[in-house]
Amino acid sequence: MFKDTVFVASLIIVAGFVLLGIFDQELLDSISTTIHGGIIANFGWAYLLVTFFFLVFCIVLALSKYGNIKLGKDEDRPEYTYFGWFSMLFAAGMGIGLIFWGVAEPLSHYMQPPEHIEKESGQAATFAMRYSFFHWGLHPWAVYIIMSMSIAYFSFRRDMPPLISSCFYPLLGDRIYGLPGKLIDILAVFATIFGIATSLGLGALQINSGLEHIYGLPATDTSTLLIILVTTMLFMISATVGLDKGIQTLSKSNMFLAFLLVVFMLVFGPTAYIMTVFTDTMGGYLSDVLEMSLTVNPFLGHEWYKDWTIFYWAWWIAWSPFVGIFVARISRGRTIREFISGALLVPTLLTFIWFAVFGGSSLYLELEAGAAVGGAVLDDVSTGLFAVFDHYPGSIILSNAAILLLVVFFVTSADSATFVLGIMTSRGSLNPSLGKKIVWGVTQSSVAAILLVSGGLVALQQMAITAALPFSFVLLLMCYNLWRGLSAEAKEGLNSRFSRR
Amino acid sequence: MFKKILHPVDLNESLTEIKIRASFLYKMKAEDMVFFHVLNPGLGGHKHAESRLRHFQSALDEVGINVHYKVEEGHVASEITREAREQGADLIYIPARGRNFLMSSLLGSTTQDVVRLADSPVWVHKKRPDLRHEEQMHRIVFATDFQQAAEKCCQPVFFLGELVPELVVLHVGERAADPYSEQLRREHVNVKLEELKEQYSGYYRKVRQISRIGSPASHILDVVDEIQADAVILGRLNEPFPLHVMGSTCARVVSRVNSSVLLIP
Incomplete structure (x- = not known):
């Protein structure tokens, strides 16, 4: 095998798709729409089943006797404080998405719920909040946890490179160094680069609409490209500084900024209303989570579930290699129980607060104050947040803060993505060379930029999501492999039974 | 015996x-x-x-x-x-x-x-040895997991040495979860198999060992078929609640193998 098979093969695949996007965008569109539509229509049910299984698996594992096993050697201690760890978890896992959808998702569901719910009704509002919690709650984190825990276990405890293929050793043995292992890793790179490129593209669009909203900067290709260029420079600087100083500092300050924003919205907004929404939605979520986990309403309103729930599940699964490797890297030294309970509950709770504050205040504006923010979201989802800010004191400062948050999340996401892509394409070295990081950094930004201009961004997102189908199997097998590894360890201790004579 | x-x-x-x-x-x-x-x-x-x-x-x-x-x-x-x-x-x-x-x-x-x-x-x-043509057995397989169940087979394996010239000691293991543990596991298996070979070589004219990774039942079937063994010796795990939905290794071997099976409970 060539030394850099994964690196070269992934670059070629990415280049192929980008060229297709430039020269024959219609073809790319039709290919991606056909594949994407086919998968969602035929395998949507499977995404719900496997995601629910992952959640159950996480809970069982945390409560099992394996919960005390460390993701690292027995003497390892966690490298990051809880605050640093949670900040980075949150930034990598949700980041830009939360700012993008914090206002837009509840309002979209409220304006356009599934057929069996009346539009713009109280019932629709309850439904909107509950499903926003659901889509961003325990399930995505369960998917991430499976991926990151397996990688962390096999790399830190069993001394293998932090690659997805490493997690397949119990099943495949030395074949992980051959074609099957390489295919898994290339698929992971493919999903990551396309996923991150679309995220960055959409993030840049929202930064642009924010700037247009406040400063009247025209939302043209040039300005969006300029935004991508500036942010690219920023994240390249952060990437050269390294993980500990760069991403951690940015993530922490972002957490702080986000916290300030939430507190401000809570205090100066309809505080009691928001807390009521939070409490009520929590209750609804807790009592309905089992039912929601497997609801696709095949007889009525199925389209809505395909567009939202199934789309999200596929997205989280496709996104999991990137988040998984990054989260694994920052979680060394924590026990399985600590890891699962931390990564499952804390980010979920933070997300709930975020949605309660932003969703709650926008529904208040729409339902009680008579402001037409829902219409603004339907027109352009990226402007929803700024439309809500307009009804608050100091809206300019708020909008600026939101843009800053977006930029920083953009930078941390892109930075961690280059880091992860570097790891994946240097056979699992935890300190990938600067050259590789730069190659991937430039690649992901240019993919985002090119497709933003040529219009293939949505097609690219759909391509990224197609990776969810094979990755569902990869994740399922990871559960099996992890269980095999853990049970072998429980049975005979780590290597002790086979001690050399 | x-x-x-x-x-x-x-x-x-x-x-x-x-x-x-x-x-x-x-x-x-x-x-x-x-x-x-x-x-x-x-x-x-x-x-x-x-x-x-x-x-x-x-x-x-x-x-x-x-x-x-x-x-x-x-x-x-x-x-x-x-x-x-x-x-x-x-x-x-x-x-x-x-x-x-x-x-x-x-x-x-x-x-x-x-x-x-x-x-x-x-x-x-079962089909082999085919007594209508020949009563003599040529080779038998002893499937061992080095555990208690296999140790009970010791005496019968010694005994059959008087009747059969060749013994094949087969171990089917589960792959360890990482390359280093796997290497240790293999070394351990080889040492154990070598010990067994030495133990039985006074009783048989020829003793060979085979080590495989995977599902015990399917590898036993595979090896028996490959070397055309006349019989396979297995120890039965006496679990109060059998954990295998598809049946125990013994049950699967007994139902599908072509050679005779000597089962030691």
């Missing part, structure tokens, strides 16, 4: 077959043999069965084994295992008629039930 043998028989079997088998068992140093037949409860037929078994008994006078017979009523496998226990039989010898897959999966098989219930060693005689 296997002095007293319980031999469940079907009344339809021909005298020739009974004779061929008796001479095979005689070579295995059997001294007493009990022909045993289980009737369906309440349907009668005692007399017919007894006369048939008596006929078998008298025909075997010249073979050199003491033959008795007994007829009981009840659940076939339970009666067989109970009788073996009460008589203190050293071996239950079951000639397995090859029922097809559909029949055996729908009706279950008495052999499978005996294998599951028996407290004494069971010899399931």
Whole structure:
């Protein structure tokens, strides 16, 4: 095998798709729409089943006797404080998405719920909040946890490179160094680069609409490209500084900024209303989570579930290699129980607060104050947040803060993505060379930029999501492999039974 | 070793077959043999069965084994295992008629039930060795997991050395979870297999070892088929609650292998 098979093969695949996007965008569109539509229509049910299984698996594992096993050697201690760890978890896992959808998702569901719910009704509002919690709650984190825990276990405890293929050793043995292992890793790179490129593209669009909203900067290709260029420079600087100083500092300050924003919205907004929404939605979520986990309403309103729930599940699964490797890297030294309970509950709770504050205040504006923010979201989802800010004191400062948050999340996401892509394409070295990081950094930004201009961004997102189908199997097998590894360890201790004579 | 043998028989079997088998068992140093037949409860037929078994008994006078017979009523496998226990039989010898897959999966098989219930060693005689052509066995496989179940097979493996020239010691393990542990595991397996080889080489003309990774049942079937072994020796794990949904390794080997199986519970 060539030394850099994964690196070269992934670059070629990415280049192929980008060229297709430039020269024959219609073809790319039709290919991606056909594949994407086919998968969602035929395998949507499977995404719900496997995601629910992952959640159950996480809970069982945390409560099992394996919960005390460390993701690292027995003497390892966690490298990051809880605050640093949670900040980075949150930034990598949700980041830009939360700012993008914090206002837009509840309002979209409220304006356009599934057929069996009346539009713009109280019932629709309850439904909107509950499903926003659901889509961003325990399930995505369960998917991430499976991926990151397996990688962390096999790399830190069993001394293998932090690659997805490493997690397949119990099943495949030395074949992980051959074609099957390489295919898994290339698929992971493919999903990551396309996923991150679309995220960055959409993030840049929202930064642009924010700037247009406040400063009247025209939302043209040039300005969006300029935004991508500036942010690219920023994240390249952060990437050269390294993980500990760069991403951690940015993530922490972002957490702080986000916290300030939430507190401000809570205090100066309809505080009691928001807390009521939070409490009520929590209750609804807790009592309905089992039912929601497997609801696709095949007889009525199925389209809505395909567009939202199934789309999200596929997205989280496709996104999991990137988040998984990054989260694994920052979680060394924590026990399985600590890891699962931390990564499952804390980010979920933070997300709930975020949605309660932003969703709650926008529904208040729409339902009680008579402001037409829902219409603004339907027109352009990226402007929803700024439309809500307009009804608050100091809206300019708020909008600026939101843009800053977006930029920083953009930078941390892109930075961690280059880091992860570097790891994946240097056979699992935890300190990938600067050259590789730069190659991937430039690649992901240019993919985002090119497709933003040529219009293939949505097609690219759909391509990224197609990776969810094979990755569902990869994740399922990871559960099996992890269980095999853990049970072998429980049975005979780590290597002790086979001690050399 | 296997002095007293319980031999469940079907009344339809021909005298020739009974004779061929008796001479095979005689070579295995059997001294007493009990022909045993289980009737369906309440349907009668005692007399017919007894006369048939008596006929078998008298025909075997010249073979050199003491033959008795007994007829009981009840659940076939339970009666067989109970009788073996009460008589203190050293071996239950079951000639397995090859029922097809559909029949055996729908009706279950008495052999499978005996294998599951028996407290004494069971010899399931399948296609090989084909006694109509040759009584001599050429090679046997001893499948070991180095655990308690396999240790119980020690004596029978020594004993069969008097009858069979070649022994193949087979270990099927589970791959360790990382390359380093896997390397240690392999070294450990090799050391163990080497020990076993040394232990048995005084009893057999030739001893070989084979080490595989994967599902025990399918690798045992594979190896037996590959080297055309005449018999395979297995220890049975006596779990109170069998964990394998698809049946234990023993059950799967017994139902699908072409060679005979000696099962030590």
